[in-house]
Amino acid sequence: MNSKITSMNRTHFSLFFLSLLILAGCKQSSDNEGEALVALRYEQNETVTYDEAVRFYQLLDNHYSEAKLLTYGKTDVGKPLHLFVMDSDKHFTPESAKQTNKRIVLINNGIHPGEPEGIDASLMFADDILRNKDGMRRLLDNTIICIIPVYNIGGMLNRSAYHRTGQTTPKEAGHRGNAKNLDLNRDFVKMDTKNAKAFAEIFRLWQPDVFLDTHTTNGTDHPQVITLIPFQTDALPEPLATFYHDSLITYLYAQMANAGFDMIPYVDYWNTTPKDGIKLNPQTPRYSTGYTGLFNSMSFMTENQIYANYPDRVHSVYHFKKALVTFTNEHSDRIGKLRKEADKFTSKQKEFVLQWDVDSTRFRMIRYKGYEGETGISPVTGLPRFGFNREKPYDTIIPYYERHIPVKTVKAPEYYILPQAWEEVVERLSINRTDMKRFTKDTSVTVQRYIIKEVKTSPYKYNWHRNHTHVELDIATEKVVVREGDYLIPVNQPANKYIVEMLEPEGQDSFFRWNFFDPILEEREYYSSFGFEENALRYLNEHPDFRKEWEEAIKNDTSLAGNHRAQLGYIYQHTEWADNVTKKYPVLRIEEKIQLPVK
DSSP: OOOOHHHHHHHHHHHHHHHHHHHHSBBBBBBOOOOOOOOOOOOGTTTOOOHHHHEEEHHHHHBTTTEEEEEEEEOOOSSSEEEEEETTOOOOOOHHHHSSSOOOEEEEOOSSSSTTTTHHHHHHHHHHHHHHGGGGGGSSSSEEEEEEEEEEEEHHOBBBBBSSSTTTOOOOOOOOSOSOOOOGGGGGTTTTHHHHHHHHHHHHHOOOOOEEEEEEEEESSSSSSSEEEEEEGGSOTTTTHHIIIIIIIIHHHHHHHHHTTEEEEEEBBBBSSSOEEOOOOOTTTSSSSHEEEEOOOOEEEEEETSSSSSHHHHHHHHHHHHHHHHHHHHHHHHHHHHHHHHHHHHHOOEEEEEEEEEEEEEEEEEEEEEEEEEEEEEETTTTTEEEEHHHHHEEEEEEEEOOEEEEEEEESSSSSEEOOOOOHHHHHHHHTTOOOBBBOOOEEEEEEEEEEEEEEOOOOOOOTTTOOEEEEEEEEEEEEETTTTTTEEEEEEEHHHHHHHSSSTTSSOTTTTTTTTTTSSSSSOOOOOTTTHHHHHHHHHOOOOHHHHHHHHOOOOOOTTTHHHHHHHHHHHTTTTSSSSTTSSSSSOOSOOOOOOOO
């Protein structure tokens, strides 16, 4: 590209911004439809840069009294995470917002900046509401809209035409990884990034009733421009669950069809082809929808079709946002009542599901339009490869498996005790506004403790960790001394699902699974084949019943017979000599309500 032309274009764009800022000298509010302040280039297959996005939101903030651009913390790239808030009554703090009877909608964009249509659509959506296009400012009557312009700022700053190999438009976009090259949509509970910590601060302070995360999928090719991943209905308390599934989700599909964008569920095959059916996989807390669902938010993830043209992708997710906020605005009182009931239920809940699976017995039939999948010849290599043939469309009815059954459940204790040594866990619980109290003195308490019988760990790194894929537990009753400053966590709060998911080792995205407690799997004490003999002999002499057990084990176990170290090892592992820390899970359970010295 000619550098002089490029320089001229940048100059003109800067002058355009300057002129808009001058026009926005004083904040305005009018019932008349105003002029658009946001000039996007998605029709030319271009998406905004990070700096342009921030400047446009600042422009809207400067121009309209109903808008405010806020910042929360820092992200890994060093820039703050922005939150753009729109409210007709100018409640721009979570504290003042809670004093209203309005519902809060949080829209997250750019978690994967190579999937940027949500970024452009939110700018257009905010501009249209504030300038009252087609009377859209009415959407603020009963709703406060919060928009994260760009979540993965580091990824968006790493802009290129060569990041997303299956995507032909827009011309340039950001990178999937953040400044640490981590996938932020796997980081919501382990929080290895400053981005995730800033997001959790926003989410837990504002406590949105409805949440949306915008994405693009490069999976199956089909004519529909937009697909939908909701949170699993069965994981929400009733009657919120039924309202979410039967009213809100049904409305969204109908409104998208009315807008000219037939929406289908995200295409995750039940078998080997969508003709056999598609399924909604459980959303675990590592993902945005799984994390927000823990707090009874009605959560969604849109997945636009990567093979569709970019303007249609932007328009489709724009209409989804409009439909989502319209429904929330029109059903504000009902949603508020249902969420209060859900939080009250969760605060008293004692049985929790740690693992869900798709229910193969419950499904509904849906219309599905697709393209035949077949083996063709690659125009690049000249060799056979699988692909979708757009010259062979089909229209059929398929089963959609969207319901779930519990696979693993747990009864929660009255309290968890978390030793203060595990400060990274304490930090994450605190960011999520977990109610925790501290022991004021050393205290002897009878507790239940998990013993790690077996653990299997992935041999592969996954988002900076080697996840524990399988764990088997025993449980023991012990009398322990809890130290002054350790944490008592009551299981009687709206955050109960988050607390149980994260502190129970078998939770699918628990702190244990994500390696936060890995030091307890390592042995610090050991025995010598020579040095342990004196103590081992004394123990056998002082414990004749154990000596009989040991001798019987040697007689019946060929791995012990004739093996000096193995026989000593049996004594070490089966007596008080064994390391009293290894494989003993540090988070303790108290099963009954008792008075404890905490504050």
